[in-house]
Amino acid sequence: MGKQKQQVISRFFAPKPKINDSSTPPTAPPSSSSPISSPKISATVSFSPAKRKLLSSHLTSSPKRPKLSPHTQNPIPTPSVHQKFLEKLLEPSPGIPQPSSTQSSIPKKYTPLEQQVLDLKNKYPDVLLMIEVGYKYRFFGEDAEIAARVLRIYAHMDHNFMTASVPTFRLNVHVRRLVSAGYKVGVVKQTETAAIKAHGDNKTGPFCRGLSALYTKATMEAAQDVGGREEGCGGESNYLCCVVDKSVLLENADRGFDTRIGFIGVEISTGDVVYSEFDDVFLRSGLEAVVLSLSPAELLLGDPLSKQTEKLLLTYAGHYSNVRVERASRDCFNDGGALAEVMSLYENMAEAKAEDSEKEVGWTEHGNNHLDIEGIMNMPDLAMQALALTIRHLKQFRLEKILCLGASFRTFSSNMEMNLSANTLQQLEVLRNNSNGLESGSLLHVMNYTLTVSGSRLLRHWVTHPLCDRNMISARLDAVSEIAESVGSYRASQNVGSIDEENSDVAIVQPDFYSLLSTVLTNLGRSPDIQRGITRIFHRTATASEFISVIQAILHAGKQFQQLHAEDEHNNKKVRAKTVRSVLLKKLIFTVSSSSVVGNAVKLLSTLNKEAAERGDLANLIVIHNDQFQGVASSRKAVQLAKEKLDSLICLYRKQLKMHNLEFMSVSGNTHLIELPADVRVPVNWVKVNSTKKTTRYHPPEVLTALDQLSLANEELMVISRAAWDNFLRGFEKYYAEFQAVVQALAALDCLHSLACLSKNKNYVRPVFVDDSEPVQIHISSGHHPVLETILQDSFVPNDTHLHADGEHCQIVTGPNMGGKSCYIRQVGLIAMMAQHHQ
Numbered sequence: 001m002g003k004q005k006q007q008v009i010s011r012f013f014a015p016k017p018k019i020n021d022s023s024t025p026p027t028a029p030p031s032s033s034s035p036i037s038s039p040k041i042s043a044t045v046s047f048s049p050a051k052r053k054l055l056s057s058h059l060t061s062s063p064k065r066p067k068l069s070p071h072t073q074n075p076i077p078t079p080s081v082h083q084k085f086l087e088k089l090l091e092p093s094p095g096i097p098q099p100s101s102t103q104s105s106i107p108k109k110y111t112p113l114e115q116q117v118l119d120l121k122n123k124y125p126d127v128l129l130m131i132e133v134g135y136k137y138r139f140f141g142e143d144a145e146i147a148a149r150v151l152r153i154y155a156h157m158d159h160n161f162m163t164a165s166v167p168t169f170r171l172n173v174h175v176r177r178l179v180s181a182g183y184k185v186g187v188v189k190q191t192e193t194a195a196i197k198a199h200g201d202n203k204t205g206p207f208c209r210g211l212s213a214l215y216t217k218a219t220m221e222a223a224q225d226v227g228g229r230e231e232g233c234g235g236e237s238n239y240l241c242c243v244v245d246k247s248v249l250l251e252n253a254d255r256g257f258d259t260r261i262g263f264i265g266v267e268i269s270t271g272d273v274v275y276s277e278f279d280d281v282f283l284r285s286g287l288e289a290v291v292l293s294l295s296p297a298e299l300l301l302g303d304p305l306s307k308q309t310e311k312l313l314l315t316y317a318g319h320y321s322n323v324r325v326e327r328a329s330r331d332c333f334n335d336g337g338a339l340a341e342v343m344s345l346y347e348n349m350a351e352a353k354a355e356d357s358e359k360e361v362g363w364t365e366h367g368n369n370h371l372d373i374e375g376i377m378n379m380p381d382l383a384m385q386a387l388a389l390t391i392r393h394l395k396q397f398r399l400e401k402i403l404c405l406g407a408s409f410r411t412f413s414s415n416m417e418m419n420l421s422a423n424t425l426q427q428l429e430v431l432r433n434n435s436n437g438l439e440s441g442s443l444l445h446v447m448n449y450t451l452t453v454s455g456s457r458l459l460r461h462w463v464t465h466p467l468c469d470r471n472m473i474s475a476r477l478d479a480v481s482e483i484a485e486s487v488g489s490y491r492a493s494q495n496v497g498s499i500d501e502e503n504s505d506v507a508i509v510q511p512d513f514y515s516l517l518s519t520v521l522t523n524l525g526r527s528p529d530i531q532r533g534i535t536r537i538f539h540r541t542a543t544a545s546e547f548i549s550v551i552q553a554i555l556h557a558g559k560q561f562q563q564l565h566a567e568d569e570h571n572n573k574k575v576r577a578k579t580v581r582s583v584l585l586k587k588l589i590f591t592v593s594s595s596s597v598v599g600n601a602v603k604l605l606s607t608l609n610k611e612a613a614e615r616g617d618l619a620n621l622i623v624i625h626n627d628q629f630q631g632v633a634s635s636r637k638a639v640q641l642a643k644e645k646l647d648s649l650i651c652l653y654r655k656q657l658k659m660h661n662l663e664f665m666s667v668s669g670n671t672h673l674i675e676l677p678a679d680v681r682v683p684v685n686w687v688k689v690n691s692t693k694k695t696t697r698y699h700p701p702e703v704l705t706a707l708d709q710l711s712l713a714n715e716e717l718m719v720i721s722r723a724a725w726d727n728f729l730r731g732f733e734k735y736y737a738e739f740q741a742v743v744q745a746l747a748a749l750d751c752l753h754s755l756a757c758l759s760k761n762k763n764y765v766r767p768v769f770v771d772d773s774e775p776v777q778i779h780i781s782s783g784h785h786p787v788l789e790t791i792l793q794d795s796f797v798p799n800d801t802h803l804h805a806d807g808e809h810c811q812i813v814t815g816p817n818m819g820g821k822s823c824y825i826r827q828v829g830l831i832a833m834m835a836q837h838h839q
Contacts, residue, residue, distance in 0.1 A: 108160050112206040114140075117161070120188060124211065127186040128178060131209065136165040137174075137187070147174075150181045172226045175215055182324050185215045187225070217297035217324055219397050221269035221532050224541035237457055239265045239274075239294045242386040242393070243287070244302035244330060245309050248279065259306055261287055262382025264390050265294045265412075269532040270457070271402050271740065275387065276412035277380035284312045288422035290412060291316050292431070293464050299323060302330040302389050328389050338388035342376060345391055346404050375409065399539060408740070416472060417465040418836070428829055429787065430463060443830060446787050449757040451521040454531035454743060455750025462751060466836035470769060473836060476752070479582040481766055483756035486514035513580060516564065520557050521750050527553040531743045538736045540729040544613035544621050547729075548605065554742055555601035561593035585752070591745040600735050607728065618721045619714070622728065632724045635717040642713045646672060646706040653700065657682075665697075672707060673697040762786075767835040775805035778832065785827040786834065801828050 110118065113133065117140045120129055128146060130137040139147040139155075144164040148155035151174055155164040166174045171187070178185045189212040213224050218240035220226065245261045257279035265274040274294065280286040287309065299313055317323035333341070379387065387403070394400040413419040425431055433441035444463050450456045467473045524530065533550035536542040542550070564580060580586050612620040624633050647664070653674060654662045664672045670689055675697045676682065686698040699707075758764065762784075770777060782798035789796045803809060813821045 111159060114160055116206060116209055117141075120209075120211070124186055126184060127211075127214065128183045129186050129188055129211075130166075130171070130175070131188040132168065132190050133165075135168055137168060137171060138163055138165045146183070147178070150178055150183075175226045176220065179215050179217055179220055180322060182217075182322050184324075186211050187213045187215070214397050216397075217322075218266070219268055219394075219399060222399055222402075222536055222539050222541060223397070237267050237272075237295065237460075238269065238297040239267050240298045240300060240390065240393075241265045241291070241294060241296035242300040242302060242328075242390045243305070243309065243313060244382050244385050244389070245280075245306055246382065247306065258282055259284075259309065260382060261309065262380060262384075262386050263287075263290060263412075264383060264386040265290075265296060266390055266394075266403065266407075268394070268399055268402060269535055270454075271407050271535050271538070273403065273407040273409045274412050275379065275383045275409065277383045278413075282308060284308055285422060287312060289420065289425070292422045292425050293412075293420070295431075297323060299325045300389060300393055301325065301327045302386060303327050326393070328393060330385055330389055333385045333388055338381070338385040339377070341388040342384065342391060345400065346376070402535070402539065408744075416467060416469045418468055420464055420466075424829075425464065428826055428833075430833075431460070441787060441791070443787060443833075446790055447755070447758055447834075449754035449761075450750050451518075451525040451753070452747065452750045453525075453529045454747040455521075455754065457531070458744075458747040459751045459754060463833075466833050468836070470772075473769065475582070475584045477766055479584045479752045480755045480759060482580070482582045482585060483514060483517070483753055484759050486512065486517075487756060487760050513564065516560060517749065517753055520560050521746075521753055524553055524557060524746060524750075530554060531747065534736065534739050534743055537729060537732050540726055542729070543616075544608060544618070544725065545616070548608060548610055548613050551601050551604055554739060555598060555605070557746060558593045558598045558601065558742070561589050562598070564589055564593070585749075588745040588749050592742050592749075597738060597742055600738065604732070604735070618725060619717050621721065622724050629724050631720045632717075635713070635720045639710070639713045639717050642706065642710040646703070646710055649700070649702055649706060652702070667697065670697075670699075672703050673699065674703075762789075777804040778802075778828070780828065780831055783827055783831055785823055786830055788823060788827075799824055799827065 117129075117131065120131070121141070128139075128143050130139065138144075140161045140163055142162075144155045144162040147153060147164045147166075151164075151166065153164050153166065155162050157163075175185050175187070188209050190207040191210050192208050215223050215226065218238050221238060241263055242265075243261065243263045245259050248257060248260045259280050259282075260277065261280050261284075262277040263275065266272075276290070278286050291313070299317055301310065301313065305313075314325065317325045330338075376384075376387075391400050391403055394403070420430070426434065428443065429441070430443045432439060435441070439445050444460060447463060448456060448459055450459055467476065528546060528549055530550050530553050533542060533546055537547055537550065580589060607623055607625065609617075609621055609623055612618075619636070619639075622629050622632050649672075650662065650664055654660055657676070657680070662674065665675055667673060667690065673689055675695050678691065678694055678696050680696075682698055683700075685701050687701070687704065689697045689699055691697060778801060780799075780801040783801060784796060784798055801811075803811065813824060815821050
């Protein structure tokens, strides 16, 4: 093989051979005495009128449209130098005769693996497949060419297909790179092991393989094997947004609306679902505000869409955005089919939940499920169509259950929050700066002092949705003020609670609130993303070590916050915590530290072996309690019996060989070897494994049989242990709502802590809101632009603003260019926004 390849490479770099033409007389070789001159080149070219006309029409015709990729629907780029080299390297030599047309018509003979690849590609034509073959994941055909270009790996010809490969332990890295490039990636795994295959009906055939997982941008963090691991990834939200519309020009022509839009935004990794249905104008400003606020990673377009809606969405998902776009037909949802599709899924989930639930669950869960169904049935028609399309889309990823049992539905706009337009978000640079489009230099970047990833995501929502309800604003301001006061009066020592003489004179020692809050949030910041971790547990895609780390983080936070409120179990009386006064803070703290949450966390952790989880030892992960997991217990016993039977064989060989000190040994991964001197004679049926000059190592036939039985028992134990782990995760569904509320409360505490730190560092003051009976007014003394103040440091000059509905209700701002007019106007808007959600 090496010699043949060397010939091909040398042929590529060798000069092209001269072709002798019979019509041209051969030229005489130049004499040695004559000087070297350039060879004479003569050629005769003639065109017929028909060929000339065809050539002219070909040259003047429009250029060919580029070929589109079946994966991303983007034009395939021109081949790189590497690809041209491969094509040149793999082209047949001129001396090798080309196959005739009769030979090319003969059907190709595919290997069993290649036939599996063809069947999989026919079943999943739009998916880039990574197929497990031994210790590698291999790409075939066009997928190999794409992988070679994106992953910078080598592709070569193997039998009938181009192929490329990556090692199995690098699956996480390579899948993320392919998904980031905009591809839908499918991982095909071997569904049987070598030991099970040897004892099954498929002894001589190829390994059975099947699609185990699909990955896209919106589903990456919730998916199995690759989600929730990469450092620095997954901080931002990855919404999947489904958009549908219909024309309402005749109905709302007098109001300027021409289209009604319905959308669903799903963050699969957190369970957050945003929906809305609204009338929009020709420029689609309402839809633009939704897209800018959510920043979706994937768009699902419900065909047919109006031209303006499609144009806006495709502009957002431009070539440099790496936003993936997929289309889905909604023709079947015209006559109430969307509601039927959603209800059928909910009914199936309710039936499956009733079958799998344990007896102690009772009727509570089913009642909550009915409440969810009632809320879904009240959704508008277009939003319902978008939800049905999203459910159908997520079924291929096996992640649709989050929309039925674990999602927190909320409307995009409500009476309690402001709905900022896209123009406001851009002009005030709320999320991105206008110079380079990055978060640095925006209002969100200046306000973000959060310590956890989930808190950072929630703060983004708070900044883009200022509160409108005065009571909610006051509650949040009270919480921020109390934390800010605790920051100022921070003490390392503990505070001693006062004694309530009327309530049994109970005294408790309570820690400083700010110290405790900052400690809990700092520890959570060092832990994995608990919000996505809880949802991955719900999806049954979390690993054992991830499960333990997430539940331990929640348990630690709950126990820490329990120090702020004590309960006297003997007298059955509660001692009110004097440390926390804010109603909002009390509500959040009691949600995190409730006895139910702490008890359930301890119960779940007691079922798992932490050391086995850290080693990735799935066989010893489950701790057997009472009558639970009896299948795992019996399989472990079978493995133990197989080991004992194998170890007991050494007594037989000691008697047979009359060597009382004979022991089994292991060399280079080969276990239970019998090492004997080279001159010792052994039975003919003993298998020689390896040898040295003085010794020879054997496997007796009884040992081979016992090793085979042990290997089979270990494989069966792994299958049963994997099923038991899946059932354990399935049982987490009844705790998911409670733990999700805890995670949301911790995120809210992180946001309040962030706003308090901002207030203390910037010397912000608490705003005062006038009563509803008083005229509208705004008074700002020594106002600062929150973003420019950070950039300019001490160079910023403060400004006052005084407007009153009954007095000076308008100001005309004049001045030279670059004099600060727009800065002053934006400053007033930003201060008003910040006042309505924190300061």
